Structure formats: structure tokens, C-alpha cells
Amino acid sequence: MAPPAQSQRSPSPSQPSGKSEVSDLKLQLRQLAGSRAPGVDDSKRELFKKVISYMTIGIDVSSLFGEMVMCSATSDIVLKKMCYLYVGNYAKVNPDLALLTINFLQRDCRDEDPMIRGLALRSLCSLRVANLVEYLVGPLGSGLKDSNSYVRMVAVMGVLKLYHISASTCIDADFPSILKHLMLHDSDTQVVANCLSALQEIWSAEASTSEEASREREALISKPVIYYLLNRIKEFSEWAQCLVLELVTKYVPSDSSEIFDIMNLLEDRLQHANGAVVLATIRVFLQLTLSMTDVHQQVYERIKAPLLTLVSSGSPEQSYAVLSHLHLLVMRAPYVFSSDYKHFYCQYNEPSYVKRLKLEMLTAVANESNTYEIVTELCEYAANVDIPIARESIRAVGKIALQQYDVNAIVDRLLQFLEMEKDYVTAEALVLVKDLLRKYPQWSHDCIAVVGNISSKNVQEPKAKAALIWMLGEYSQDMQDAPYVLESLVENWDEEHSAEVRLHLLTAVMRCFFKRPPETQSALGAALAAGIADFHQDVHDRALFYYRILRYNVSVAERVVNPPKQAVSVFADTQSSEIKDRIFDEFNSLSVLYQKPSYMFTDKEHRVPLEFADELGNLSIGEAANNVVPTQMVEENDKDLLLTTSEKEETKGSRNNGSAYTVPYDGSSTSVFASQAQVESAVSNPTLAGHSPQASFAIDDLLGLGIPATPAVPSPPQLKLNTKAALDPSTFQQKWRQLPVALSQEISVNPQGVAALTAPQALLRHMQSHSIHCIASGGQSPNFKFLFFAQKFEESSNYLVECVINTSSAKAQVKIKADDQNTSQDFSTLFESALSKFGTS
């Protein structure tokens, strides 16, 4: 209704400012204002309509305020309504003129017609002008006592509006206690419901300062109030029922008979036509029975049918919201839904976010009895036109295979995928076969026979290629041409762009070497040479590590590279169970739709500013993970974990694709295979940043290896930074606490940079190219927060940076701490120049 602020200042040429029209209207309104001629209301109505239509399309008509008020002396209700609408819209920007309207609104509040009384009172309270509150108290007081329920209903909401304009006026007039009385005694349920919602809001806001208010808030969920509301619940409107049900979820019944009474009373709400009521009821049921395990199970059985009906009956939007809740329940108790798996079959027309939910549910409910049919259905989707869904469904088949004991038929299916000659199908299937082999090594014979037929040239996707290479290394004794395939891959080392694939290639060649030494020797030499010369930190480190361990002792090397393996038995979950429980507690809220608990996404205004102490858990370990090993990785014992980690991250990423923002997921919950074999974990982890770069240079010299100079990074000459700086999070945290702030300033970010900052990762990469590494990052548009560090070249002097970028204002707040205070200014210049280049390069 109000024009956006921008168009007030500079009306775009395509949209006329309407100035001449507005002054025209002004003139006409003025002429009509005093007139009492018959038919004047009709002409007024036309004019009002015009004014409001201008307002609607965004033309500023606030200059007509005076004239509109003058014309408002009328008995025509349509005119009044339009006038109220206009006044409500512009009073806030014209507080002085708003005073003019008080008079006629107050008069209308005493009108004979309850409709006009109500409307006038609503408009009066919607003016929201702070200096007019004194005029509200009187009409509100009499409105609350009005004989007509419509007026009372409006007045109750008016009290809430008054509270938001001026809390003290509202409290001083003792309105809350009047509302409380109304809530418990009014005959009209809508008045009761409005009282309830107003009181909840007022007392929750007051509770922090006043003990009495928090007591009153507690009293709302006391037994008498709850029972009083529950007994009348059928008289409430459907929306008010939702409100009452929400209140009931907060109520703690004293014993189980009370729980059963409440559930019996509410049971028919499960059959309500309004989905919001059904879901609110389900939430009450689930919350009430949390402590009673067996009843809780029965509740699942009971709510199943209403939920499934809601999914199939409502509009697509409703079914999506319900499906998200169903998804949550299915994940919690898959066995309850295992006979209803057909409800989760995807329809052709469904949008992909719905299909994705359904695929996850199908995966979850698979058990011995329905696996065959579910997998058959999933295989149908593999030929789907929608490629991402086809991929998901192949992954789903794989997940089911990993859950089940009888995988015979599934393995056949997967192997069929490999023969489908579609590159993405082959790619997904390869990754799955690899996972499958880790869990069921006994299938290796059948799988290897098929995998052996796949030419590595036809596999392009890094993950799939890595999986293929892993199999070549792991089963080189069974695959005739494994050494030669690996050799040809090593020959094309430079064309391989993915570091992940190169890492796997190194390991695979090593493994193959121990199984078939003569055939692999030359490939191993070439691979190690290429690996050590590699510009990628991890590849370089791993090659060097293999080289050294081979020099040190070949049998130790074999123990490290080819340890006796046990099959992986359990997949750790991608989402921690704690998070799932939090979401479950927030059933029937947005959390469920986003699959994140609300503390991760709600109202940024109310969110506590990030503090370092508790944020490491929430921030993603950025690219710096290449240098700094997150603690949990140390516990892992298999080189393949790298692959798995990135895989999981990617699935996470893709899940986030649908929603506009990504909440920082924490690196530590990105869990990986929980393997049982605990073999020499520390030694065998090649990515462990055991040696600092300086040290490794020294050893390199000893070994006489020609290490190519690290790629020169252009940086201002006054301060050279170490391109391979390493720092682990705990040290960072410790230093951050100890050091004083050396510099604190605001830097403006160029517009291209802001545009490129769609996700934190982009900036991380950019800064890394300037030798400034990120240790943690988080936040979402418009506020991103980064923690960077850098190290002085050939010195162990660190710079720590906290940088908060606000994309809407294009400003960055930077705090710098440094070991060496003298150079902090230089570093700041460097940092600023690096940041300013972001987006332009």
C-alpha cells in the first residue's frame, strides 16, 4: 500500500509519480468536502476508490491526508471503510495529521451500528502513532465492555496493538486483568480466543521484567484454564482451536489418567477438515505421551491415517507441509509406516522437493518384507527424466542395500545400473558398489566382474572415478588389468583436475604395488613423483608420506596401506540425533519444513550475536580443513574417509539447495563411516598435519628431493605471508582470547564482491589465494562472519582476523589481532586489498 521508500525519492520513468493526478484529486476532494448536495457520496466514493487504487499500486498519496479526513464526515459505510484503510496506511508517516482523524474515529466508536463501532475501533488502534495513545484508552475501555461481541473482539486485539505502541499505557490502564476476566467469562469464543492470544503475547513480553507477569503466564497453562478451554474447544473457530491446542502442548498433566482424558477429548480433532487443527492435535498427542513409550507407539498408529489423508487430499502446498512432518515421523519410527510404503511412491508430476522427501521415506521404511517392491519402484525412477531425482533414487537403492541383510537382489539391480550406459547412472552406481563392497566384501567377486568391464575413460565424475580407482586398488589381485589401468591413469596425472581422484590414485597404486609388485613398480614411481610435484597440499603431503614410509620400512608401509580390514557395519547418521530430537520437539513449526531446529534459523533480530566460544561447533570448517585437520578425522583410520566426508557434505549441500539460505552446518557432525577396525589410526591418516611446512621443507632438503618452489602469490612486498600457514582451531581460540585487538575498522566491500558472496565458500577460496586462510565461517545473508588467520612468511607470527560482512550495507567490520603488533597495520592493508579484489578477479 505504501510506496517503497525508493520510489518516493526517485520515481522511475516507467512509473509515473502521479503528481499531476494527485493534485487533481486533491482539488476535487476539496470541492466535495463541504458539499451536502445529494449524490455527493457517490462522487466521493469514486474519488476515494481512485486514491486507494493509487495507494495500492505504490503512488504516494499521503499529501491528500487532510482532504481525505475532511471528506470522512459521512454515514456511508463503504466510504468509511476506504477512509479507515487510507488513514491506517498513512497515519504512521503523518503523525501530526493523524490527530485530525482522532475526532471522527472517536465519534464513530460511539456509533449505533456495532459494525461501525468495531471498524472505527480497529482503525483507531491501527494508527500506531505513539503520541496518540492517550486517545485510545477511553474507547478501548468501553469497547471491552460493549454489548456486541464483534466490538469486544476488536477491542481485545486493540489492547494488544496498544501494548505494542506503548506498553506502559496498556499496563497502567490495567487492561491485562480485564482481558483475563473476559477470557474466563465471555460468552463469545472468538473474544476468548483473542484474549488468549493477546495475553500470551503481553505476558511473555512482560515476564522478563515483572515477576507477576511471569506468574500470570504460568497461570495460563494451569489446570483450570486448560480444562476450561478444552471443554469449550468445539465452539471455537478452527484457527482459535489451533491456538488452544498450542497452549495445551505446554501443559504438563499430573498423571496418566489426565493424559488419556485429554486425548479422548481431542480425538475427533484428528478428523477436522482444517489441516492446521489436525497437525496441532497430533503435536499435543505426541508431546503428552513422550514419557509413555507404549502409548506413544499407539499414537503413531492412530495419527498415521489422518496424516496420509492430509497428504493426498489437500492442495499441493498443504501436502508438502504435511509431508515434511510425515517425513520427520517416518524417520523417527520407520517400522510404523513400513506397510504404508506405497504412499511414498513418487508421482510423475510432483515437484522434485516432494520426490526427494518421498525417496528418503522410502529408504527409511524398507524392511525385509517390502524391500523387493520398494527397490523395484526405485529402479523405475532411475530412468526418470529428472536427472537429480534419478541420481537420488539410485543412491536410495544403495542405502537400502546397506541397511538390509538380504542384498542379493539389490546387488543385481545395481550391477544392471552399471550396464545402462548412462553416464550419471554409471557414476552413481559405481559409488554405491564401492560402499557396498566395504560392507559386504563377500560380494566382491560378482561386482568386480562387472566393474572390470567399465572403461575408466567413460567415467568422468570425480566421485565415481575415485570409487573406481579405489576398487582397482582394493581388488587388484582379482582384476587382471588393474596395474595397467592404474598406470594409464598415472600417465594422465596432469589432466586429472580433482584432488580427490589424485589422492585415491596414489593410494590405489600403493595398494596394487604390494599385491603385484613387478607390474606396478613403474606406475608407483611415476605416481609418487607426480604426487610430490603436485601443487595441491594434500596430494603433495600424501605422496611425500608414502615416499618416506617406503624408504623407512616397506613392511611397515604395507601394514599402513593394506591393513587387515573389517567390513563396515554401521553408517553414522548425517544429522545428529540431538538435532532430530530438537526438531521433533518443534513439531508443527517451520523447523520441520527446513529440517533444522529453530535456533539455527529464526529471527535474526532476536539471535544472540555469535560468540567465539560457542560457535566453533556451529561454523563450518572451511577450506582451511586442507591444512587443519578437524579433530574427529584423527580418529578415523582409513584413507577413504576423505572421499566419504566430501560425499556427505555434498549430499548435505544438495539438500540445502531447495531453501534459499544455508545454515552453517557443523563440520563435526558431518559424520563418516564408523569403522570398527581401529588400526594405527594416527599413523595411517595421511592428511594429518603432523609436520609444519617449515619442517617439511627441511626434510625435503635432507632427502635431496627437488621440490618445486611454491607457486608465487602476488602480495605487496612489505609483508610476505606464508602460503601454507597452518593453525588449528583450539590454538586460534586460545590466541584470540589472549591477544588484544590490534586494529578494528570498517571496510567497504565492492558491489561485485557482495554479489559474489552468495555463500561463504566463495570468499574463502578467494582469500586463500591471498594466503589468508579461513578457520571458520558462518551466518547467512545479509550477515556473514568469517574467522581468518595468516602467518608471516618464514616466521611463526600469526595474524587473526574476525570479519563480519553485511551484504546489504556492503560493509565489513574487521578486527585484527596479531602476535607481532608492529606489523598489524601492514597486514591490515594487505587484508583490505585482498578483500577489495574479491569479486573483481
Place this chain on the structure above:
Amino acid sequence: MLQCIFLLSDSGEVMLEKQLTGHRVDRSICDWFWDHVISQGDSFKSQPVIASPTHYLFQVVREGITFLACTQVEMTPLMGIEFLCRVSDVLSDYLGGLNEDVIKDNFVIVYELLDEMIDNGFPLTTEANILREMIAPPNIVSKVLSVVTGNSSNVSDTLPGATGSCIPWRAAEPKYANNEVYVDLVEEMDAVINRDGALVKCEVYGEVRVNSHLSGLPDLTLSFANPSILDDVRFHPCVRFRPWESHQVLSFVPPDGEFKLMSYRIKKLKSTPLYVKPQLTSDAGKCRVNVLVGIRNDPGKTIDSITLEFQLPPCILSADLNSNHGTVNILGNKICSWTIGRIPKDKTPSLSGTLLLETELERLHVFPTFRVGFRIMGVALSGLQIDKLDLKTAPSRLYKGFRALTRAGEFEVRS
């Protein structure tokens, strides 16, 4: 708590803005939203609940109009979505359909309606019956009158009595010379059929719609001959729960006019009225298509408006398809639609032809899914039957009518 509602046209223009709370939501959110929708490609494919940098947005798209609601606080998602659906229902009921022009012509009424439907971000009255008493809908008569006399008051000056009554869905006692009540069973059949003709899934979703014009406070009882086949039911608030629980009888005081009394679901149906047999055989860069459609189980009434639609796979260069009955069209977005109408007595309708594949492809890997549409008047395919409808204290003249209709919902045949 919703903070603001916008109505957007199909080009993203803001047609209407209704601020609901003291927190003013800037219009620029709509620009963000529209950019988001465009980046998603297809507005129907974008999620109904999305998060913008500043607000959480609910969107419901009806007839090209986007109903957008914003909030900043945690709330129950279904309340937002259901409310928007109701708004669109009420508006289309009031304005006799939804489109950009009709909303722009009647924006004052839309404002009035929103004013009564939601206050301070919390939904109040969404029953069309009650709203109609507060705000008179624009009808042709009043439109003509307003043209002739220039008078277009569309507000009744009486308050609805029902706001205070304990039957909130029913307006104060109306009076009719002819007392009529009509009950319609409308069913939609959702089915998935495999390439070998096996029924993967078959389910019926049905609604009992009632159109009642009865004087006073009528108390109706509706019973079914075979209520046990119902798997799950949902009721209009007017239905009393206890009689249903004990005897499967619907006992209710109806709202005046048309409403949805009940919706139900019946799963695990064993057969479909039609069969569709698609055959696709690929050979040397060409794919031969042959689809037969015929009656599998005669429902006893004519099946009409039969259509068949499928998306041609993206790897197809051209398609040459013909049928021996009905018309075949290939639309711009590579959707092939075959309108059959009724099945003729003398032959089985068939669609045949060839698809030319992209040059390097030997055979087709992606198989189309055929979506089937049909309509059968006079039959509820689930087999649900109305036994009788009784009216306590029946007026002297009462007309009762029953009808049934089944149509295809999501009816898919895979190939």
C-alpha cells in the same frame, strides 16, 4: 503470526498489499521473491515455504495469482498455508473466479474481506457464509444497478447473527420457499500402472459435497450403505463426531449454500476402468511407439473426456504420431496430448508412430510416463453408496437430490 499479505500478478506486479501488524514489511520483499521464483524456473515447482534473508514466506499460487504471506517468527506452517488457501477460495467465491483484472476491479472488496479474515496477524473468520453477511459480494445485479444509478454499496449494515451463535458456520435462520438439499459424491482416482499392466497403486480420494437451501435450523442425517470401505475421513466442523463413531452416521446442521461435508480416502482398489498398453521398441536411432487404450472394467456408465498425455523425452529430435481415433497434438513444450473422448464401439483407439532420436543415440533410455484423464458421470468408482438422507422435522416440501462423479486424479501408466 503473519505480518503481511501480498497479492502478486503473474508478472510479479504487486496488486495488493495488506500490512497486518505494527511491523511494516517493505515491498522490496516481493522483488526478492520474484527473483527467487524466476531463478527456480517454474513457479509451480518452487517450495511453498521459503526463507528470504529477512522473512519467511508462504506462497500459494492459484490461477496465476500468487498469494504471498510474510512472517519473521516461528509459527505453525499449516496455519499460514491453510489460511492463504482459504483466502484464495473466498476470493474466487466472491469474485466468481480469480484473475488479475477481477482483483484489480474489486480491490476494495478484497481489502474489506482481508480486514475481516485476519486481525493482527491471526486468522479470524474464514467461513464464506459468514463473510457474505458482513460484506455483500459483487453480483451482476448490483453491478448493473451501480452502472445505472451510480450506487454500489456492497456492505450490509447488519452484523451477522452467527458471530455470536454457537453454530458459527450457519448464518441466522434463512427462509426458503423451496427447501432443497443436494448431495454429490465426487471421486478422484489416483493410480500407477506398470509397463506390464500391473497395478502398482490405486487409491480413491473422494468428497461429499452438499448444497443446502433449507429454512430454519435443519438437522440432517446422512448414512452410507457401506461405510466400512472408508479408510480415513475428514469432516466439516458441522459434523457431530459421536454418531459417526458409534454408527457411521453423519449427523449435522449444515451451513447454508454449498460446502464440503466430508472427504475420504479409500486405498487398495483392485482395478481401474481403463487399460492403457504402451509399447516402445527402439532400433537404430528410431523408436516405434504404439499405445492402445480400452475399457478394462465396464463401470456401467459411459466413460468420457478420455485424454492421454505424455512428455516426450528430451533426447528426441522429432516425433511423428497418429491415431485411429481422436486427435493428437504435440505442444510446444514437447508434450504430446491425445484427446480420445469416448471409446468407440467398433474399434480400439490406438496411437502409433515413430520418434527420431538424437544422432548418437541407438536406443531410448528414458521412458515416458503416460498421464490419463477420464470422467464417469453417475458412478462412484470406490463403490461408496449413499443409503439415505433424513431431515428432522421435515418441512412440507423438501427436494433431495443425489449425484455421483468419478474422474481421474493422478492416473499414470509407465512404459
